[in-house]
Amino acid sequence: MTEDPPVQHMVLAVSTVIFSLRPHPDTGELTLWLPLVRRIREPFKNRWALPGGPLQDSQDLGEAARTAMRRTTGLQPRHLEQLYAFGDVDRSPDAPERVVSIVYWALVRQDEDAHAVDAENVAWHPVDEVPGPLAFDHDLIVRYAVDRLRAKVTYSPIAHAFLPAEFALAELRRVYEAVLNRALDPSNFRRQILSQGTVEDTGRRMTGTAHRPPRLYRSAPQSSRYSLTIEESP
């Protein structure tokens, strides 16, 4: 930290993994999808890549992520967070220069997804059916993001980000099923979610539906059973 700054030969990029839940074309089941951009230039011409690109001098990191999302999909998801920085020297040996990528991920609510407008060369794919090999090391980044999301739904309320403020437990279960890509037992799911303390009953029920409309829940405040309530010494 005391040397003069070196001249760096690398490009800093911001990339985005945008997750949304859409029906699978074969089964009709809600599935986890993401958009990719087909590259029209070298390197990796004609391969699919995550939306993003080199960071502009005048852009904040999060702003670069939001711009890439808006430009490719028309989306401005509320749930956007930094995921990880990928910067190994040999992460993409076929690229002409070293790229360090700071990756953001977004979770898109269904009412937000209704406003998606794909730009040219953009297409959405179920996450387990991406048309690889992707450009750069984006296969690895997609795998990392999917694995992280699948892990995170089991120990945090992140699945709520796909839903509106109030939701039925069956809707929440369908989010979990889509993310995890497998069917869950409804009564076990209900019991586990309720014992976890991450949702609370709003006292209201869905309207305009069945004979016995389902209860509506919302995210519980942080004081859930996830947390250790540290009690001070008396």
Next chain:
Amino acid sequence: MTEDPPVQHMVLAVSTVIFSLRPHPDTGELTLWLPLVRRIREPFKNRWALPGGPLQDSQDLGEAARTAMRRTTGLQPRHLEQLYAFGDVDRSPDAPERVVSIVYWALVRQDEDAHAVDAENVAWHPVDEVPGPLAFDHDLIVRYAVDRLRAKVTYSPIAHAFLPAEFALAELRRVYEAVLNRALDPSNFRRQILSQGTVEDTGRRMTGTAHRPPRLYRSAPQSSRYSLTIEESP
């Protein structure tokens, strides 16, 4: 992502927040500390800064973090992970050029800390008594890291990283007290930790200590009560 890469005018740096638990010089209580480096050049000459520096062309990100830690403190902590990338355009208006910093944090076990050898211009400080204002926006980064650690100990077993593989509950409580900077009620702490399922009894007891030596615990495998055990549909 279809334009030619711009010429970027920014420096990519890797910085480290190295947390260790040491006695407070006034109270003797175990406290959370971190090392800082006094800058001997402009910008921010004579101010304290986090260990780190510009990323070299030939360095991986994690390698840069490990090198900075070893060079400043002699430490090579096992628990090292990426924390966050700080890259707002105006994050450090007094610096001569834009810096994007990828920050790693390390948690040092006491047996690891025994090997600390501070380089010249390096000094450790209790995290709530750092000699600010620090160089760049490092006050903000320190605050972010401390807040994140204090939050994370309440919903994850990260506190175990400060301890050897087997530990008494009183040792774990002292880690929580040091991180949170307040005294905790021993019996409440014991009850909460045990109900959380993040530790398991080894069946062994500490040796060479008291008349009734305390039980030794270890980190429980991931199947703790933190996790939602997603049961498949039958």
